[in-house]
Amino acid sequence: MKLTKEELEILDGSQGNAKQRAMELLVKYGEALGAEKFVEVTNVTGGIGGSPQIRNFADQVGDMDAVFSEFKLNSNERVEIPRLEAFSTALTNTMDPLCWKIQNATESAYKWGVKCEDYSKTIDMHCAFTCAPYVVGIMPVFGEHCAWMESSAISFCNSVIGGRTNTEGLESTGAAALVKRIPYWGLHIKENRYATHQIDVKIEVDSNKDWGLLGYYFGKMVQEKVPVINGIGSQPNLIKLKHCCAAAASSGGVEMYHIAGKTPEAKTLEEALGNKKPLEVFPYGEKERKEIYEHLNSGNSEDVDFVVLGCPHGTLEEIWQVVRFLDGRKINGNSALWIFVPRAIKDMADRQGYTEIIEKAGGHIMADTCPAMAKVFPKGTKTAATNSAKQAHYFPSLTGIGTFYGSTKECIEAAVSGKWRGEL
DSSP states (O other): OOOOHHHHHHHTTTTOHHHHHHHHHHHHHHHHHTOOSEEEOSEEEEOOOOOHHHHHHHHHHOOHHHHHHHHHSOOSSOOOOOOOSSEEEEOOOSSOTTTTTTTTOOHHHHHHHHHHHHHHHHTTEEOOOOSOGGGGTOOOOTTOBEEEOSHHHHHHIIIIIOOBOOBOOHHHHHHHHHHSEEESOGGGSGGGGSOSEEEEEOSOOOSHHHHHHHHHHHHHHHTTSOEEEEOOOSOOOHHHHHHHHHHHHHHSOOSOOEETTTSTTOSSHHHHHTTSOOSEEEEESHHHHHHHHHHHOOOOOSBOOEEEEOSSOOOHHHHHHHHHHHTTOOOOTTOEEEEEEOHHHHHHHHHHTHHHHHHHHTOEEEESOOHHHHTOOOTTOOEEEESOHHHHHHHHHHHOOEEEEOOHHHHHHHHHHSBOOOOO
């Protein structure tokens, strides 16, 4: 790799041991990828991580700098971690510190979450604790180079905002946060951002539910390629695109897609394709939508124990929608309603009175985590319902709980009645 003078100084240790280890890791990473140089990044999302392996290591060493060194710098030797150079945000934590007992989280998960938060603050990793940083103002601009983790956020950054990031991991984001560099490859390069496949939409796609189904379909069809969606009429809003990104990143590995005439790098179909012909064209009609819908609905009983909303984390608008469906009603005694959001959104919901309305109905707004990744859900849950194609994809495999997929209204009706009545 061709390194600048500053990068060479970091590599030789002139700016400290931690940055030297970070640069060593990134050089190996870049060379393995075939990158010729680095690009400066101004926005990093990552975190410490909450896997049992990391938590067990932390219990043994009792030192968070050692944890960062081991899992974010790939260093067996503990190095002192300074304040991070790049603006950095932490992804979801292991539990909601205010609701962890309701979530049936373990005390060890609670203590680890608190420890991660305390440590993150000392190194200037900002505790947004969300899988959707863009809903709380962590919003790159068009063309801005980033180093992000979390599949749905990566897809949103590239596709909807026009920021530039590849799918990064614990190590690369940790190193990037220290030295503000990431290898210049993949979706950082304009030529790699053109669509290779085309999806021709033959039916109306309007609701959040529709966008989740469409995203899941094209993710399944193109896997890790870049598709362009052709045939969309109305402009989708942030919530619809959020659900589409999450679904496409779940059924496939889509890091970027275009919507002809709607997303920033696809003013026309031709621009999205880079004036080339697509390698393949896939139709999306009633047949395809029905197949995806049936695949996502794995519930075996109409009795719904648990309704989960907020995957990716919900917006204030989504909470407002829930309140409109729920106000004055009660959650069924055999069911539970949990809504997951970033804490910044929870604070706004508190101020607006929405939290009080939802809690009076018997539901809860929770922050900082998600049920699938943290494995927090009501005891005895056998059947769940969600408005997220991503949650419907992961929840059964990660928890063994059968899950129904539907609209927000269908989910609220299930929470109130205790029965699933959703349909396509």
